[in-house]
Amino acid sequence: MARGVNNESVRAQNLSAVLTHVHRCGRLSRSDLTAATGLNRSTVGVLVTELVERGLLIEGDPVARGTPGRPSPSVQPAERGAAGLAVDVGVATIGLAVGGIGGALEQRTVIDRASERRGPEATADDVAALIMEVTVSLGRPVVGIGVAVPGVVRRGDGLVRTAANLGWRDVPFTDLLTARLGQPCPPVLLGNDAELGATAEHLRGAGAGVDDLLYLLGGIGVGGGIIAGGRPFGGAAGYAGEVGHLVVNPMGQECSCGGRGCLETEVGQAALLRRLGRPVTPEGESRVQLLADAAAGDPEVRTVLAEAGTWLGRAVTSLANVLNPSRVLLAGLFAAAYPHLLDTLQPEVDGQTQWPNRAVMTIAPATLGEEAVLLGAAELALAPLLADPTAADRLPTGGRAS
Numbered sequence: 471m472a473r474g475v476n477n478e479s480v481r482a483q484n485l486s487a488v489l490t491h492v493h494r495c496g497r498l499s500r501s502d503l504t505a506a507t508g509l510n511r512s513t514v515g516v517l518v519t520e521l522v523e524r525g526l527l528i529e530g531d532p533v534a535r536g537t538p539g540r541p542s543p544s545v546q547p548a549e550r551g552a553a554g555l556a557v558d559v560g561v562a563t564i565g566l567a568v569g570g571i572g573g574a575l576e577q578r579t580v581i582d583r584a585s586e587r588r589g590p591e592a593t594a595d596d597v598a599a600l601i602m603e604v605t606v607s608l609g610r611p612v613v614g615i616g617v618a619v620p621g622v623v624r625r626g627d628g629l630v631r632t633a634a635n636l637g638w639r640d641v642p643f644t645d646l647l648t649a650r651l652g653q654p655c656p657p658v659l660l661g662n663d664a665e666l667g668a669t670a671e672h673l674r675g676a677g678a679g680v681d682d683l684l685y686l687l688g689g690i691g692v693g694g695g696i697i698a699g700g701r702p703f704g705g706a707a708g709y710a711g712e713v714g715h716l717v718v719n720p721m722g723q724e725c726s727c728g729g730r731g732c733l734e735t736e737v738g739q740a741a742l743l744r745r746l747g748r749p750v751t752p753e754g755e756s757r758v759q760l761l762a763d764a765a766a767g768d769p770e771v772r773t774v775l776a777e778a779g780t781w782l783g784r785a786v787t788s789l790a791n792v793l794n795p796s797r798v799l800l801a802g803l804f805a806a807a808y809p810h811l812l813d814t815l816q817p818e819v820d821g822q823t824q825w826p827n828r829a830v831m832t833i834a835p836a837t838l839g840e841e842a843v844l845l846g847a848a849e850l851a852l853a854p855l856l857a858d859p860t861a862a863d864r865l866p867t868g869g870r871a872s
């Protein structure tokens with residue numbers, strides 16, 4: 471049966487369009503906002519006034535324009551407005567930041583965690599403690615908590631089906647965290663770290679304006695994110711993008727997934743360290759040392775990275791032939807080691823990718839660095855508010871500034 475749209479739905483949808491545009495673009499004139507949203511001038515005026523009253527936007531001095539006529543007042547995100555908490559659960563660290571409308575991250579904190587605290591219960595304890603420490607003095611309404619995990623996350627309920635590098639399987643992390651935060655609690659939303667990194671690069675980094683994007687994140691393992699037609703591609707249940715388990719070398723090492731010769735076992739940080747005979751640790755220092763040795767011209771490290779470039783090129787080729795991205799972004803370890811990978815990666819891609827796919831594709835390092843995953847997690851946290859700015863009315867009072 472066809473369904474109509476009532477006035478309240480139209481209003482919420484228009485508020486969402488205006489708030490989302492300012493969130494993505496930052497400060498702009500009201501006339502540019504009118505043009506971008508396709509709404510009429512007086513409607514935009516009413517919507518902006520409502521979003522200002524809700525503490526989400528502020529109006530400022532007119533933006534100077536080159537054209538004659540009355541200058542148009544500026545509209546920008548309210549710096550001390552609603553916040554989304556962004557959490558990045560890594561193997562060796564937990565990161566947290568406060569993300570606001572407009573995309574700025576503040577109060578960024580990173581803690582190291584010992585291997586015995588990588589289980590689900592201890593992780594939930596540590597994340598909850600960090601969240602409570604930040605929110606106690608925040609003085610801003612928290613509209614959501616976005617959590618990035620290095621694993622396969624079920625869409626809808628956020629069940630972590632598997633996170634091999636943490637040793638997790640079927641962990642209801644949303645429930646574990648919510649139980650520790652107590653009621654009332656803003657919505658807790660979980661996502662895969664690489665998928666969130668891809669979203670951030672798509673919105674604010676090297677993938678801005680690129681609607682078909684492939685993102686490869688090198689960490690201890692290898693993660694991937696796919697943006698297709700301007701939207702994250704998650705597949706049937708949200709499990710898509712596991713490029714780390716693309717088989718590139720059937721003669722390769724056994725993988726934590728049960729397979730053999732996955733991309734992760736050839737080019738992840740653990741794989742590179744193992745090949746160099748170095749201790750396999752998830753800590754950042756081992757990566758820093760690896761990159762320093764590569765920069766200093768260590769022949770053994772250079773050789774291992776050159777081999778990694780070939781395997782990575784092979785993966786990019788297969789993925790490009792299937793997905794037809796216009797940009798491939800290499801992030802994390804792959805962005806840092808980019809100059810040492812390129813000499814072998816590029817010929818592999820050029821020689822093996824179907825030429826029509828190759829012709830429309832560029833490969834580049836990601837630009838948001840370590841912040842990408844947190845920025846993506848902040849997007850997740852703010853998503854319910856952006857989708858319906860009146861949702862803040864329905865927040866539990868404990869989630870709002872007093």
Ligand SMILES: [Zn+2]
Nearest residue numbers: 715725727732
């Ligand atoms: Zn695997």
